[in-house]
Amino acid sequence: MVLLFLIVLSLLSIIIFLQWGIYSRHDLLHCIRQLMSDCLQEYQYFTIPRYHSNSQENLLFCKVADYIASLSNLEESDTASIFSGGCSTNEFYLQPGPGETVHDSFLGAQVTWTKPSDGHDRFVLRIKSEDRVRILRPYILHVKSEASKDKSNYREPCLFTHTSNNGETRWISVPFTHPATFDTLVIDPVLKKRVYSDLESFTKNRSNYHRLGRVWNRSYLIYGWPGTGKSSLAVAMAKALRFDIRIIDMARCSIDILERLLLHTRPRSLILLENLDLYLNKNSAPGNTSINSIMNRVKSYCGDERVMVFTMTGGEDLVNHTVVPLFRFDVNIYLPMCDFNAFKVLAERYLAVKEHDLFQVIEEEFESGMQISHASVGEIMLANRQSTTRTVELILEAMKPPMANNASSSSNGSVSIGKGGDGNGADKQAIITNGRASKDKIVNLTTKICRLSNVGGLKKMLKE
Numbered sequence: 001m002v003l004l005f006l007i008v009l010s011l012l013s014i015i016i017f018l019q020w021g022i023y024s025r026h027d028l029l030h031c032i033r034q035l036m037s038d039c040l041q042e043y044q045y046f047t048i049p050r051y052h053s054n055s056q057e058n059l060l061f062c063k064v065a066d067y068i069a070s071l072s073n074l075e076e077s078d079t080a081s082i083f084s085g086g087c088s089t090n091e092f093y094l095q096p097g098p099g100e101t102v103h104d105s106f107l108g109a110q111v112t113w114t115k116p117s118d119g120h121d122r123f124v125l126r127i128k129s130e131d132r133v134r135i136l137r138p139y140i141l142h143v144k145s146e147a148s149k150d151k152s153n154y155r156e157p158c159l160f161t162h163t164s165n166n167g168e169t170r171w172i173s174v175p176f177t178h179p180a181t182f183d184t185l186v187i188d189p190v191l192k193k194r195v196y197s198d199l200e201s202f203t204k205n206r207s208n209y210h211r212l213g214r215v216w217n218r219s220y221l222i223y224g225w226p227g228t229g230k231s232s233l234a235v236a237m238a239k240a241l242r243f244d245i246r247i248i249d250m251a252r253c254s255i256d257i258l259e260r261l262l263l264h265t266r267p268r269s270l271i272l273l274e275n276l277d278l279y280l281n282k283n284s285a286p287g288n289t290s291i292n293s294i295m296n297r298v299k300s301y302c303g304d305e306r307v308m309v310f311t312m313t314g315g316e317d318l319v320n321h322t323v324v325p326l327f328r329f330d331v332n333i334y335l336p337m338c339d340f341n342a343f344k345v346l347a348e349r350y351l352a353v354k355e356h357d358l359f360q361v362i363e364e365e366f367e368s369g370m371q372i373s374h375a376s377v378g379e380i381m382l383a384n385r386q387s388t389t390r391t392v393e394l395i396l397e398a399m400k401p402p403m404a405n406n407a408s409s410s411s412n413g414s415v416s417i418g419k420g421g422d423g424n425g426a427d428k429q430a431i432i433t434n435g436r437a438s439k440d441k442i443v444n445l446t447t448k449i450c451r452l453s454n455v456g457g458l459k460k461m462l463k464e
Contacts, residue, residue: 042129046136050121057264060140064123066147068113069094074102106139157238160246162261169257171246171264180232181239186342186374187229191333195233198331199240202307217306219328221276223319224335227373230311231274233335238270243307247272250279267305277312280323337371343395346374350381351388358392370399 050061074080080094096102098117103110109131114124127136159176162169182196202218209216220237222230238245248261250273265271312319316334338346340363347353376398384391 043126044129044132046125046127048123048125057266059267060144061121061123062266063144063147064113065095067143068096068102068123070146071102071104106142107135109135111135111139157242158244160244162246162248162257164257169260171261176245178232178235180235182236185229185233185236186345187233187335195237195331195333196240199237199307203241206304216304217308218330219308219310220331220333221310221312221319221323221329222333222335223312223314223316223323225315225337225373226313227375228335228337229374230335231272233333234270234272234309234311237307237309238272241268241270241307243268243270245270245272247274249274251275251282253279265306269305270307270309273308273310275312276310276323277314338374338377340366342374343377346377346381347388350378351385351391353388356388356392358389361396362392365396365399369402371402372399 048058048061048064050058052058068074074094074096080097080100096113096115098115101112101114103112105111109128111131112126114126116122116124127139157176158173159178160171160173163172182192185192198218206216220234222233224230235245244266246261246265246269248258248271250258253261262271310329312323314323316336319334343362343366344354344359347356347359372395377395380394380398381391384394
């Protein structure tokens with residue numbers, strides 16, 4: 001019926017346009033032949049769904065979406081949807097609206113992409129049957145290659161966290177505003193260089209991983225006391241790699257939820273698994289999943305081009321004797337408490353002060369074994385930056401003796417043992433101690449301050 005209608009329409013067109021002399025006979029015949037060819041031509045349709053049958057995300061769907069977003073003719077669409085480019089507020093990209101068709105060409109063949117309006121998240125590729133054998137496989141490879149190149153041009157890394165709704169756990173993106181980078185971290189230069197070099201080596205060794213039969217991913221354990229910059233280092237690593245960062249709070253996850261989240265991660269992701277120690281304490285009862293089993297599952301569900309960063313709270317001795325021998329991490333990084341060198345870097349950044357008479361008191365306290373976290377120092381400096389003297393006094397009051405099982409920890413930087421923190425108070429578990437210390441401690445510290453600054457009335461004032 002449709003074919004008959006088109007034939008009649010074509011004949012009428014010939015009569016009308018020939019009579020009016022608008023087109024030549026040759027042009028009209030060419031148009032009619034093209035129309036009839038399109039109507040009689042056989043096509044094949046290929047569906048690219050977003051999810052596999054096991055609920056794992058189809059990575060080809062993501063590549064197709066990125067590729068279609070790069071097509072210039074999409075800007076001429078009447079119903080295209082506009083999305084933010086990753087989590088950046090300055091970039092955007094287009095996607096076809098429901099039921100809309102986008103045209104493309106490859107090796108002389110015309111193809112179309114359609115996003116159906118039936119509510120299912122998928123793309124449909126239409127190719128002429130006569131072109132299928134010649135272009136299908138090369139075209140799909142072309143789409144994947146172009147999508148990877150274009151994605152790095154317009155898309156900023158995103159920050160993802162997870163949420164549960166009606167029993168379904170899924171990833172949601174939030175603004176990536178964390179300021180940490182390798183330049184802002186107050187971290188031992190040797191440790192910083194080794195961590196950065198390890199990341200750089202990882203990104204360049206994909207073919208070597210595959211040659212050895214290994215999945216191209218890498219695991220890190222970052223541990224230390226609260227406020228030493230564990231989360232900030234992980235964020236800096238993600239920014240250096242230009243990877244998305246996906247945060248999982250292991251203390252709130254069962255192994256089933258953990259598996260579902262890992263199944264829905266994409267390549268170029270740094271997966272930050274926080275609070276490993278709390279998870280292990282919660283699941284340490286007999287019959288629960290063992291540590292090695294957890295690690296094997298995490299690695300098996302994380303495919304190529306992923307970096308896994310586990311964080312946990314604890315001193316070097318505790319972690320080295322309880323977790324490290326059982327967990328097979330590629331790299332272990334220990335971040336100890338603040339020391340005098342880190343304190344001076346923070347003072348220069350927050351207070352714009354390189355030297356001060358009271359710094360000698362701070363140095364003596366560090367040498368005597370007193371401790372404070374980078375986050376605590378940063379918070380005190382930020383709140384009292386108008387007065388260096390007052391800032392130093394509050395830091396001295398906040399310093400504490402070494403924590404249990406941390407007294408013998410090393411402060412030398414290395415891939416396995418380092419020192420770090422960023423001093424910006426961004427670590428979620430940072431403990432900020434601004435309260436006053438005991439009266440005896442204050443008197444002792446005041447004596448040192450007065451000896452250096454000749455402020456005779458200060459000691460009397462603090463005693464009162």
